[in-house]
Amino acid sequence: MKTTLLTLLFAFSIIQFNAQCSENGTNFGNNTTTASYNITGDVSITLNTNNTVTLNLGSNFSTASGPDVRAYFVNSEGKTNAEIRNSLISNLDNFQFGIINPNGAQTFTTAIPAGKDITKFDTIFFYCLQFNAFWDFGSITPFNSDSCSVLSVEDTFLSKISFYPNPTKDKIHFSNPTSVSAEIRIFTILGKQVFYQSKITEKTIDVSSFNKGIYIIKLDTDGKSKTQKLVIN
Template identity: 60%
Template sequence: MKTILLTFLFAFLALQSNAQCVENVYGFGNNPENAAYNITGDVSITLNTNNSITLNLASNFSTTSGPDVRAFLVASNGLSNSVLATTLIANLNHFEIGLTQATGQQTFTVSIPEGKDITKFDTIFFYCLEYNHFWDLGTFNTFNSDTCAVLENNTFSIDKISLFPNPAKNKIQLTSLGNISAEIRIFNVLGKQVLHQPKTTEQTIDISAFRKGIYLVKIDVDGKSKTQKLVIQ
């Protein structure tokens, strides 16, 4: 009995640490052509600490069965539900969550694609890709750093990025970058660019071919820049 209780406790704590911010999705019933397509039941979305989101469809979830009906996260950008309902999914700022069943409890967890600002997304779209046909949509309160601890804790600051080791010989590592993409340029003391690493999440840079001396490393992340001195021995 004690083992069962401990297992349950650990599972509960793991769930709590992974799923920090939950918003209910509301306002379904927006299909202008066929009300039978409209979603009923409880739907919620969770922002997790590992840069992923989870869509939860409760056991009372229901809609008309159709081929290839998928759930998408959409940023409405101020468009009304009626306008969104007549807009092709390809023309909206979106990313796919998963292929849904017509009824019953379902859970989908996907990573937030690189370059997608989760604070801009406020709509769950159900859409039939096979026929390029709108199913229904619901809205939720956007996640923001004031109400969601996940975003507050994960606020990125380019000032936190540093080079290690420094001085260095063969390789340097960018610390505190996480899974964020950065563009790296290295210049010698004459101002000549000797390395350009396009935007990537790669955090290790090979400097074994460089001569000994002082260099400047410029780091660019989402329009923010930082320049740091590097000594190669």
């Protein structure tokens, strides 16, 4: 039983974190005031299938040590390098990866905040939030549906499929286009399939006969998957 559970969770982790596309950061060295703050080494951004992005800092990554140096993903909105360099982070369209170490390999994964269009984000921005001090920034080629399969039409459909309420006692309701050709499966936490439907044709599924507990809902379309936890109480 434990083996089945671990196998299922491992499979779901592969589905959720299987990276589809990555872009390298370039053109660092924009701190013209304090050269030691400038970023050197390998920096890249990966867009994942589960609506998250990962910042990868290579083993050769290096910058000056600071008390609270954080990495951000920024939508430059057409600003010049000077305008970005002179902006407070609070004045930039951004979301945060986390506090970095000054040297060595590091990885940060964060969910794309609701309402953020990831195809607009093009700048990796390093900033000391404690002192409101600019560190450095570099650019990436923005992700788009032509170069990145995560942003394909099928994935856009999957991202729109959601259900409620959660937790529930008897029914779940899907808010999605009824034309989406997505298979739906529901598994117990131990990996037993308890529900299957070849296409979401109805917006309501009756789960009143299920035992109380935690379940996994898995949606599949054209080789792409989305999973989410369901609680029945």
